[in-house]
């Protein structure tokens with residue numbers, strides 16, 4: 347991922363660098379610091395691209411810290427979760443169950459049971475998106491045993507009064523413009539059903555059963571560098587929705603997943619650019635076969651740029667004939683993306699030899715006569731624990747650095763390897779206040 351992030355917070359109360367230094371002083375390092383103003387800006391941009399009545403849910407896999415999820419909930423986002431664990435985090439964040447969607451390839455029997463139980467107790471999830479015919483069968487069996495049907499699904503129509511609404515996940519079989527590890531919409535990926543499998547799965551659930559088949563879910567991939575695969579996938583999904591919906595009452599909902607990228611301004615398509623593809627795709631369908639309900643479920647776009655990982659320099663190795671190596675107190679345990687799939691995150695100094703530094707402007711390389719390349723490594727006993735090379739000023743033990751775009755797939759992917767406690771989550775409020783959202787060591 348390219349670097350990014352704003353040079354200063356919208357608070358107008360001093361520089362972002364000063365706030366990050368203050369967070370380090372008060373809460374120690376490593377620490378995740380998230381700008382609430384940046385969360386608000388991302389949520390507003392998403393809403394402008396996909397306005398009501400689009401359903402907008404935040405995908406908790408990108409960041410499952412309840413303090414962050416709660417802020418997004420206040421900004422009108424529902425929650426998209428992949429397990430009972432993430433669902434619990436959404437609940438702790440105050441997101442009501444009827445704004446929660448459950449999807450994911452790894453749902454266990456107990457996850458499915460929890461969804462059925464919630465429906466039976468009259469607080470159904472917005473929907474469950476199933477990955478395979480076998481999962482659908484298992485869910486139907488649980489729903490049958492729980493005698494669902496007495497209540498109502500969040501979107502279920504009258505008549506048989508189904509109590510649990512279900513989307514079927516389509517594998518769109520496209521070529522997503524992203525790195526291989528994130529290209530989940532490829533035909534060879536483990537996610538979703540083929541068109542044939544999905545059609546057969548739908549046919550196996552009779553209308554009026556305790557499960558109400560509501561529509562189709564898909565996700566093309568993460569950090570999409572262009573809109574073409576997404577357009578292909580949406581076209582396929584809409585065509586299948588129309589086909590199945592022609593013979594099935596209430597099969598009228600389409601969830602296009604997430605995948606909106608972050609990067610330097612102008613280098614990646616915005617949510618609005620994706621949204622611009624939709625009118626032509628919808629116009630391609632007969633008016634009575636267009637979806638009644640549309641949904642997006644982005645993760646990264648909402649949180650990535652808002653988050654910074656603040657660390658402290660532990661060692662600087664400057665040896666004749668060798669590159670400068672800076673070892674931080676934070677690394678793959680707090681931000682695994684570089685080690686996992688070679689993601690690049692900008693690293694900038696917050697202090698140099700103890701003196702404060704400002705952060706470089708977004709999209710601009712750091713400028714300074716005293717900058718020189720350094721390899722920035724983490725503290726973990728693995729040689730893959732590195733943030734790669736960056737131009738940095740002179741550094742010594744105790745200097746502070748900030749790692750950009752650490753709001754997505756950082757805290758939620760963090761681990762305690764080497765006995766390292768999870769970092770605190772600090773919120774930088776729009777008025778400049780720093781608020782502790784989660785203490786160090788809390789899961």
Ligand SMILES: Cc1ncc(COP(=O)(O)O)c(C=O)c1O
Pocket residue numbers: 405407408426449450530564565567568569603604605606643644645646647
């Ligand atoms: C089904 C689904 N929805 C949403 C997302 C969120 O993706 P992103 O963070 O790229 O928006 C993912 C990510 O893997 C996903 O698998």
